[in-house]
Amino acid sequence: MHIIKGSRRFKQLGVRNPVITLGNFDGVHRGHQRILKMIIQHARALGGASVVYTFDPHPLNILRPEAEPLKITTFAEKAHLVEKMGIDYLICEKFTKSFAEKTPEEFIQKIIYDRIRPREIVIGHDYAFGKKRKGSIELLQKRGKKYGYAVHVIRDITIKNIPVRSTTIRKLIAEGRVSLAQKLLGSYYSLSGKVIHGKQRRIGFPTANLSHIKDLIPQQGIYAIRASTPHGQFDGVVNIGFNPTFDGTKLCIEAHLFDFDYILYGQHITIFFVKRIRGERKFSDVPSLVRQIEKDIALAKRILKKTKEDRFLQLTA
Secondary structure (H helix, E strand, O other), X not given: OEEEEXXXXXHHHOOOOEEEEEOOOOOOOHHHHHHHHHHHHHHHHHOOEEEEEEEXXXXXXXXXXXXOOXXXXXXXXXXXXXXXXXXXXXEXXXXXXXXXXXXXXXXXXXXXXXXXXXXXXXXXXOOOEOHHHOEOHXXXXXXXXXXXXXXXXXXXXXEOOEEOOHHHHHHHHHOOOHHHHHHHHOOOOEEEEEEEOOOOOOOOOOOEEEEEOOOOOOOOEEEEEEEEEOOEEEEEEEEEEOOHHHOOOOOEEEEEEOOOOOOOOOOEEEXXXXXXXXXXXXXXXXXXXXXXXXXXXXXXXXXXXXXOHXXXXXXXX
8 A cells, every 4th residue: 555645746646547535534443444445346446546535633633632532543553454454545634724724615626636536436424524624525526527526425334233433432442342342443442552661569460561652541440452562462461540559640551461471671562452351449458459360360361262363453553
């Protein structure tokens, strides 16, 4: 997949018969995947190229920073997942205040038509664009007759009667409902970061303490996980919380990996959240905590034994 920084550069490539989709695509969830599969199929039928058009940073980061949603995926993770779907080009437009001033008509003419020249556009039913998001699907379809492109509108899909949307997935992750979030995402939610030194309490369960790069953190508690490390993939458990038994005050992400005997300090790992085991709680003494950790590990192993490895998407970007 080719990542193109800006639609102006894409125009210079002279790509023929592009079939495009436009949006933020945070999480690249099952709804997004349906759209991506469609543009790939239509592009092949036309002998053209599949193209995803997105922004970085998120428009709200520029227009209303206080309202910007927490990211399910970083841009690198998003690009990796889009590439795994088989997309040919990913256009990343830099969103600025001046860009935000483009009217819907200007966006259609100067960006979509002049620079991309699509044969077809596939979008979600709630897509809006241009200054103050006043551009409608109806306008996009109307201008398609003038500029020579067709518009296909995709409705939301539902899983367990839940509409598959990034907003819903963020809420599920924040609530710790990671196994349900996985069903909507189509892959397990993950956190990546560098392993840093912890408190070295030495209670018999060595942990990799993660300095994370995303702010969307699952609810405090214990989770069954799989971790991707420089030494391969390992099952484990992770504690997200403040270590109340030790009167901690700082939020920590501490992963204990099973059958792991390597030093990870300074290295990057990715942890995939499979299922929440329990909430964080304070124990009366360290032996009580140790007994509970042993139970957590035993339960996590049973959970992970039932989980097929091929359901994990390894985000190495």
